[in-house]
Amino acid sequence: MWIEELSNGKFKYFERYRDPLTEKLKKVSVTLDKKTPRAQKTAQAELADKISKILAKKEGSDITFYDLYNEYYKNWSPTVKASSLRGTTANDKRILNKIGKDVKAKNVNRRIIQNLVNEMMDEGYAYSYYNGFKKRFHSILDFGVRMGYLEVNEAIFVKAPKKIKTFDEVQEKRESYLELNDIKKLLSVLRVTPRVEHIANFVEFMAYTGARYGETAALTVDEIDLETGTVTINGTYDRALKIKTTPKTDFSYRTITIPDNIKKIIQEQLELISLHRSVKGNDFNKENYIFFTVNGAAIDLDTLNVVVRRAAEKAGITKHITSHIFRHSHIALLAEIGIPLSAAMDRVGHTDYKTTLSIYSHVTKSVKIDIVKQLNDLI
Known part of the structure; x- marks a missing residue:
């Protein structure tokens, strides 16, 4: 870290970092009123936070689930028929409502998904519906893995439990x-x-x-x-x-x-x-x-x-x-x-x-x- 005094009497603190994409050195800065040891510690913390956020954004690890879904949908939707798009509407809407806009994709783990699947089963949805709900999670997170945003697809560990069918239900099928x-x-x-x-x-x-x-x-x-x-x-x-x-x-x-x-x-x-x-x-x-x-x-x-x-x-x-x-x-x-x-x-x-x-x-x-x-x- 180095410091430059500005013409207005304030102090600008700088720190370098290496861009992971270009591998070139870049710098970030923060301006404070003082140059005291305490101010320098504050500047150091703020610069470290700035660099951390920049690197996280470039590496994709900080992407929200909402943004990941939108990127997935943009890539996926042109490859399927209009009827398939309509068929996923209800599941996709439920997924986005349950997860929320600000949740990081990396934090959507197997326990969260399993609980949501179980919730649908308890609400009386048919197996085909809540199994489809699980599959949508799998597709979205799989895209995240392929794009390098996530290290693992947590949905692969989730199971859609099947209710035990009665004899009459088996015979009817x-x-x-x-x-x-x-x-x-x-x-x-x-x-x-x-x-x-x-x-x-x-x-x-x-x-x-x-x-x-x-x-x-x-x-x-x-x-x-x-x-x-x-x-x-x-x-x-x-x-x-x-x-x-x-x-x-x-x-x-x-x-x-x-x-x-x-x-x-x-x-x-x-x-x-x-x-x-x-x-x-x-x-x-x-x-x-x-x-x-x-x-x-x-x-x-x-x-x-x-x-x-x-x-x-x-x-x-x-x-x-x-x-x-x-x-x-x-x-x-x-x-x-x-x-x-x-x-x-x-x-x-x-x-x-x-x-x-x-x-x-x-x-x-x-x-x-x-x-x-x-x-x-x-x-």
Whole structure:
């Protein structure tokens, strides 16, 4: 440290430090009224504090969690779809509210995160939700490690505890599909009412192809080849933006064969497009969706679920019905007719075998009865 007297009678204290980025010597200063031993000690402490703050900022160790999140989000958000951004909104908002703006990222430790995860579980949130909350912490802190702000990702030590499921809950998950007879009963009820015929066609397509709601809603005329009996799935419907976007995963891109009943449905839908355009003009359903409403728009998921649940109730089906049950039902049908697991995964665009396997392992009762019959025939 050295001292220079100023023209106004005050004293300027200087100290050098080495910039960790440029490796060049730089200096900081502080001005005091006196040059007494006490003043020199004060200056020394203030200079040391200044240097410490400068170095901490350059090394990133003093970054707040809030600033780290914003930097992470700026880098991450352009790499994902709009639907993924919307899906993280609630978790991200909760994380930022719980941590606060001024908390240093390095102080967000495993105990804090674990307590927040446990808190969500105690509040009755579903496992998938509070596990997603934990994963968001992991992604943010992992970015901090990669950028050199943090030495360790504390979220890797956090577990999302699973509640013990009852027998009924396990059975409900295993049986999250409809038997073929129930599918036929449901379709029969839907087809009684002409104004929901388009919903019936939509449901039948999902049940006999295993396509997701978004994939079915986004299906367009140019992705159909009735001569070869194939459908190419290369997109999904974004409900919020009301547009077709890229599919859920890279594995979702696929071309599948379709049975005769689906060929017939598609042909009917193509004829309906021509009929509507002859009356309403060529701008009707200008996106060329195969399945559409009377206004030419894509079929809304909420409307679909409401109509199907009412029909299921009339058909005497007690299972909880959402559009996704038809995807699971198709997997069950594939198991019933003996399609190999890997072929079923390719058909429905699954990368993780767990979902497909769980349905295969709990295949329909008729198959189990048939297995016993065949074993008895061997005796």
